[in-house]
Amino acid sequence: MTAHHHEQDQRVEHGDRVHVEYVGRFEDGTVFGTSKQPVAREHGLVDPDHPEGQELSPLSFTVGSHEVIEGIDEAVVGMMVDDEQTVTVPPAKAYEEYDPDRVREYDRDTFESMVGRPPEVGLHVEAQNDLHGDVTAIADGTVRIDFNHELAGKTLVFDLHIVDIE
Numbered sequence: 001m002t003a004h005h006h007e008q009d010q011r012v013e014h015g016d017r018v019h020v021e022y023v024g025r026f027e028d029g030t031v032f033g034t035s036k037q038p039v040a041r042e043h044g045l046v047d048p049d050h051p052e053g054q055e056l057s058p059l060s061f062t063v064g065s066h067e068v069i070e071g072i073d074e075a076v077v078g079m080m081v082d083d084e085q086t087v088t089v090p091p092a093k094a095y096e097e098y099d100p101d102r103v104r105e106y107d108r109d110t111f112e113s114m115v116g117r118p119p120e121v122g123l124h125v126e127a128q129n130d131l132h133g134d135v136t137a138i139a140d141g142t143v144r145i146d147f148n149h150e151l152a153g154k155t156l157v158f159d160l161h162i163v164d165i166e
Contacts, residue, residue: 026155096152
């Protein structure tokens with residue numbers, strides 16, 4: 001390291017807006033999300049029939065403002081442009097533990113009046129209170145919806161690469 005600092009030696013601080021290329025994977029190595037087009041293609045995360053509708057771009061957020069999960073927010077502090085780092089983020093600093101209380105049951109009629117269409121397993125729904133859920137089961141006129149985030153309870157591993165600091 002040289003003694004004289006210039007702009008590109010700027011380290012990320014709270015309040016900075018950063019642009020980060022990332023690859024997110026589970027502990028077993030399965031990639032669930034990325035800002036990098038070739039990686040997305042390789043792992044089947046891009047619809048090959050509609051590539052243009054899926055322009056990927058770096059994650060941009062203001063550090064410390066809860067725009068991203070805590071684990072990423074904390075990891076970038078102190079990094080510089082072009083720095084790369086791999087971080088392992090436990091559920092508590094990502095999408096929380098899986099909460100069985102967030103699985104709710106509704107009767108079919110209630111569901112249809114809330115959602116405006118018949119239930120089917122795998123259907124993604126948004127409730128009025130801004131909860132997102134997935135229909136996981138339908139039985140005897142009862143619809144089960146799981147409002148846990150799909151990444152709840154999972155430890156996530158991110159490769160982060162700082163491309164810009166504003």
